[in-house]
Amino acid sequence: MKRTMTLNLSDAEMSVLETMCEEKGLSKTALVRQALRLYKSVDDRLARGEKVFVESADKSEKVELMVL
Amino acid sequence: MKELIDRVFLLNRATGRFEDADLYHGLDSTNLAHIEGRWRPLFELRRREAKASLQTLAEVNAEDAHWEWGKKALVALDDPFLFDFFVLECGGSTQAIMMTRKGGQDCFSRHPEHQRVPLIYVEFLATAPWNRPKLVAEPIYKGAGRVLVGTAVSLSLEEEFGGRIGLHSLPGAEVFYRDAIGMTDLGADSEGVHKGLRYFELSSRDAATFLSVQH
Numbered sequence: 006m007k008r009t010m011t012l013n014l015s016d017a018e019m020s021v022l023e024t025m026c027e028e029k030g031l032s033k034t035a036l037v038r039q040a041l042r043l044y045k046s047v048d049d050r051l052a053r054g055e056k057v058f059v060e061s062a063d064k065s066e067k068v069e070l071m072v073l
Numbered sequence: 074m075k076e077l078i079d080r081v082f083l084l085n086r087a088t089g090r091f092e093d094a095d096l097y098h099g100l101d102s103t104n105l106a107h108i109e110g111r112w113r114p115l116f117e118l119r120r121r122e123a124k125a126s127l128q129t130l131a132e133v134n135a136e137d138a139h140w141e142w143g144k145k146a147l148v149a150l151d152d153p154f155l156f157d158f159f160v161l162e163c164g165g166s167t168q169a170i171m172m173t174r175k176g177g178q179d180c181f182s183r184h185p186e187h188q189r190v191p192l193i194y195v196e197f198l199a200t201a202p203w204n205r206p207k208l209v210a211e212p213i214y215k216g217a218g219r220v221l222v223g224t225a226v227s228l229s230l231e232e233e234f235g236g237r238i239g240l241h242s243l244p245g246a247e248v249f250y251r252d253a254i255g256m257t258d259l260g261a262d263s264e265g266v267h268k269g270l271r272y273f274e275l276s277s278r279d280a281a282t283f284l285s286v287q288h
Contacts, residue, residue: 029190035233039191042176045154 075099083163083214094163104160107167108142115202131245134207137199159224169217171198183259184274192237193229226280236280241270255279
């Protein structure tokens with residue numbers, strides 16, 4: 006069963022959402038779903054005590070990803 | 074615990090007739106009882122026969138005989154956010170079962186036509202042992218595996234993933250995914266939990282072709 010919600014976003018937030026939807030070829034619903042899954046998968050790893058790193062393309066820099 | 078989502082048809086090879094089959098989202102204890110009480114004894118019998126005749130489990134298409142669907146169901150029930158289960162029932166038995174993942178690792182395309190876009194990953198898919206041509210002399214239902222692959226494609230469309238699906242195949246099932254389904258063989262993983270298994274993907278274009286063919 007699917008449930009409906011109203012999401013209040015600022016102009017800037019809506020603009021980012023719409024741009025990403027266009028780039029990814031997804032509807033707003035699909036993009037938010039994907040974002041939520043990504044957030045949860047990262048959050049689950051952090052909750053297990055793991056760390057998530059982001060590495061630069063040339064591998065010269067590696068920083069730990071911090072999330073809420 | 075499970076919800077009927079479609080009614081499809083399976084060809085009974087013995088009678089030559091199509092029979093109604095019920096496709097469910099989710100599973101219940103009846104399905105697990107079928108697997109433990111009906112699938113497992115046949116798998117075990119064939120496993121012993123294969124060992125006695127020096128055949129590999131791949132040769133008799135029974136490499137998944139050890140899969141513990143009860144444990145997999147618990148994982149999926151614990152995280153419905155990421156996992157879905159589907160079962161196909163016909164003739165009073167569970168004919169096929171599948172567990173899919175719709176987010177996180179493995180859910181990004183490796184296909185050269187659309188790398189890194191999201192897809193549905195088929196974690197596990199199995200048909201009843203009595204439907205497998207290499208496992209029994211006279212297999213019963215034809216098309217159960219294909220129905221579940223189609224179900225994964227439908228889920229991918231519903232999630233706006235363009236019908237894309239990916240999976241790692243056991244050696245004995247590679248021919249099915251490559252030749253019968255038309256998935257692209259992207260080679261064996263050299264590391265990670267699927268090390269040594271070949272990765273197959275159905276691209277958006279191939280998914281459209283798959284759905285357009287009358288099965």
